[in-house]
Amino acid sequence: MVPHGAPSYLPTPSGFKIPQSVLVVVYTPQRDVLLIERADAPGFWQSVTGSKDAADEPYELTAAREVAEETGLDALAPGHVLTDWGIENVYEIYPQWLHRYAPGTTRNTERVFGLCIPACRPVTLSPREHRAQTWLPWRAAADRCFSPSNAEAILLLSHLVVD
Incomplete structure (x- = not known):
C-alpha cells in the first residue's frame, strides 16, 4: 500500500507508468x-482512477489500492461491494500526461469497476492528487465528468434496481 499523500502510481523500474489502469465508480x-x-487540472472531475504498480498486478488489487489511496475507503470492508464490470476502454492518453509514460506510449487500457458502499460519506483526499469531492445523483455525475469513458461507466448505473 502506498502511504497517504504519495502519487497514485509508483514508478516502474523504468520510472514510467504502466499503460494499464482502472476506473472505479464509487x-x-x-x-x-x-x-x-x-x-x-482544476475543473476535471472524475471517479477513482489509477495505473497498475506492476504489469502482473491483478486489476482487482489495483482497484482496491487506488480507492484506498485516493479516498481512504476500504473497498473490501464489510458492506462494500467491489465488482469488475468486465469492460475495458482503450483510449489516447491526454497530451498533458504523456510524459508519465515510456516514449512512444500513446494509448492506455482502462478496466472498469464499481464500488457500492452503503451511503454517501466524506472521503480523505490526497491534496497532491485531488482538491475537492462531491456526491451527485448518477445523471448529474455523468454530466460533470471530463472523461467520456467515465461518464459512460456512470450511466451504466441506470440499469441497477433501486429499492
Missing part, C-alpha cells in the same frame, strides 16, 4: 456517485 444503492476533482 456509488451508493441510491445511485449517488462520488466524484473527485484533480489537483493538477
Whole structure:
C-alpha cells in the first residue's frame, strides 16, 4: 500500500507508468456517485482512477489500492461491494500526461469497476492528487465528468434496481 499523500502510481523500474489502469465508480444503492476533482487540472472531475504498480498486478488489487489511496475507503470492508464490470476502454492518453509514460506510449487500457458502499460519506483526499469531492445523483455525475469513458461507466448505473 502506498502511504497517504504519495502519487497514485509508483514508478516502474523504468520510472514510467504502466499503460494499464482502472476506473472505479464509487456509488451508493441510491445511485449517488462520488466524484473527485484533480489537483493538477482544476475543473476535471472524475471517479477513482489509477495505473497498475506492476504489469502482473491483478486489476482487482489495483482497484482496491487506488480507492484506498485516493479516498481512504476500504473497498473490501464489510458492506462494500467491489465488482469488475468486465469492460475495458482503450483510449489516447491526454497530451498533458504523456510524459508519465515510456516514449512512444500513446494509448492506455482502462478496466472498469464499481464500488457500492452503503451511503454517501466524506472521503480523505490526497491534496497532491485531488482538491475537492462531491456526491451527485448518477445523471448529474455523468454530466460533470471530463472523461467520456467515465461518464459512460456512470450511466451504466441506470440499469441497477433501486429499492
